[in-house]
Amino acid sequence: MGKEIIQIKDLKVYYPIRSGFWNRITDYVRAVDGVNFSINEGETYGLIGESGSGKSTTGKAIVGIEKVTGGQIMYKGVDITKASNRKKLNYNKDVQMIFQDSMSSMNPRKRIEDIIAEPIRNFENLTTDQERDRVQELLDIVGMPSDAIYKYPHEFSGGQRQRIGVARAVATNPKLIIADEPTSALDLSVQAQVLNFMKHIQQQYNIAYLFISHDLGVVKHMSENLAIMHRGRLVELGSRDEIYKHPMHIYTKRLLSAIPQVDVANREAHKAERERVEHEFLENQSKWYDADGRVFPLQEVTPNHLVALPEGGIRAAIQEEQNEKESD
Ligand SMILES: Nc1ncnc2c1ncn2[C@@H]1O[C@H](COP(=O)(O)OP(=O)(O)O)[C@@H](O)[C@H]1O
Ligand SMILES: [Mg+2]
Missing domain, CATH: 3.40.50.300 (P-loop containing nucleotide triphosphate hydrolases)
Known part of the structure; x- marks a missing residue:
């Protein structure tokens, strides 16, 4: 680097x-x-x-x-x-x-x-x-x-x-x-x-x-x-x-799932994933923003990965991330 x-x-x-x-x-x-x-x-x-x-x-x-x-x-x-x-x-x-x-x-x-x-x-x-x-x-x-x-x-x-x-x-x-x-x-x-x-x-x-x-x-x-x-x-x-x-913020996940899929074979799976992420976003978005609707300050998750994690939910969010990594 x-x-x-x-x-x-x-x-x-x-x-x-x-x-x-x-x-x-x-x-x-x-x-x-x-x-x-x-x-x-x-x-x-x-x-x-x-x-x-x-x-x-x-x-x-x-x-x-x-x-x-x-x-x-x-x-x-x-x-x-x-x-x-x-x-x-x-x-x-x-x-x-x-x-x-x-x-x-x-x-x-x-x-x-x-x-x-x-x-x-x-x-x-x-x-x-x-x-x-x-x-x-x-x-x-x-x-x-x-x-x-x-x-x-x-x-x-x-x-x-x-x-x-x-x-x-x-x-x-x-x-x-x-x-x-x-x-x-x-x-x-x-x-x-x-x-x-x-x-x-x-x-x-x-x-x-x-x-x-x-x-x-x-x-x-x-x-x-x-x-x-x-x-x-x-x-x-x-x-x-x-x-x-490994996107972690709910907003990043949403942006990623919105990228159009060129690969026809994956289109159905992609559509289902997009719906899942959208549902998750609507369900949980209040957790990820402060009272003024702004994202929280960035916190280091790994040395080159910083995320605007919600105050209370840091541990849970990191745990979720690790579970995903292990299941890859
Ligand atoms: N000269 C300006 N005066 C007042 N508000 C502005 C001005 N330029 C940008 N904004 C506001 O600042 C915000 C960020 O704008 P901008 O930096 O252009 O965003 P982006 O490039 O991501 O679309 C927007 O709400 C926009 O309306
Ligand atoms: Mg611009």
């Missing part, structure tokens, strides 16, 4: 809710409410959860485009939630982001050359020729033809635009890329292509990804470690194998 590249400690991002005649702050949306995890050099770390669980806000807080309410983001031993540290470490060069909808993050009136060159211009002083060579090289890396530089974003398909988005993110030689649902808007066949070349680029340049997705099926093939997010908090965190084989 690689060295830790970034450490998220008790991260909180609250959005104020204003109301009334004076437009005063009356409450907060706790979009991210005390999140802890860390990513190793060169790995893909999966962050999974339903829409609204706080994944994008977490990603934006890490790249520094969302203001942090509390907690720390440690990079090279320094807390980069302080803007001065971010500058000192060249953090904005080392950490880039790819969005689900690359169209909205690209200026429609700019040619691809300028779109990809923009981050390079922020950090390097290249001549026009050097810059063009670099953009051509990046287009080549993501499998795009070289005449793409003269074109505009709308002239490409969604899959091609995601390639351009990756080229732009890779332009500064980053150590970490936050990939926020990078394939969610694409057709299945195109999704697989984009995931493949993202993997390829990762291996070539030793880039770490924070791979954000609502789809556990996609993340399964991408990530070594993952965290499940729910209502602004982490529900379960650990290695991919541990979580897929």
Whole structure:
């Protein structure tokens, strides 16, 4: 396992809710409410959860485009939630982001050359020729033809635009890329292509990804470690194998059972399992949430498996887990 590249400690991002005649702050949306995890050099770390669980806000807080309410983001031993540290470490060069909808993050009136060159211009002083060579090289890396530089974003398909988005993110030689649902808007066949070349680029340049997705099926093939997010908090965190084989939180089990089954032979069994899990969820969900409907703090079950276990039921939950392991 690689060295830790970034450490998220008790991260909180609250959005104020204003109301009334004076437009005063009356409450907060706790979009991210005390999140802890860390990513190793060169790995893909999966962050999974339903829409609204706080994944994008977490990603934006890490790249520094969302203001942090509390907690720390440690990079090279320094807390980069302080803007001065971010500058000192060249953090904005080392950490880039790819969005689900690359169209909205690209200026429609700019040619691809300028779109990809923009981050390079922020950090390097290249001549026009050097810059063009670099953009051509990046287009080549993501499998795009070289005449793409003269074109505009709308002239490409969604899959091609995601390639351009990756080229732009890779332009500064980053150590970490936050990939926020990078394939969610694409057709299945195109999704697989984009995931493949993202993997390829990762291996070539030793880039770490924070791979954000609502789809556990996609993340399964991408990530070594993952965290499940729910209502602004982490529900379960650990290695991919541990979580897929021995999910413990009732919410993780529910997400896993909802992955569509491609294998026709298993479909009936899968449907029965899904119904069983759904029943269990409805029966027991109150145990797994506090009075405000939030999940409990994470507790270590094994060294690389943390679960938001209910206060009273820890022993029972671990026992149940061990029984399952023995019967495997
Ligand atoms: N700029 C904002 N102002 C107020 N609330 C926001 C803002 N952005 C996101 N939220 C709220 O924060 C919560 C988490 O959103 P988000 O991080 O986008 O979740 P996800 O990416 O998992 O779908 C949601 O309830 C969302 O409505
Ligand atoms: Mg999102």
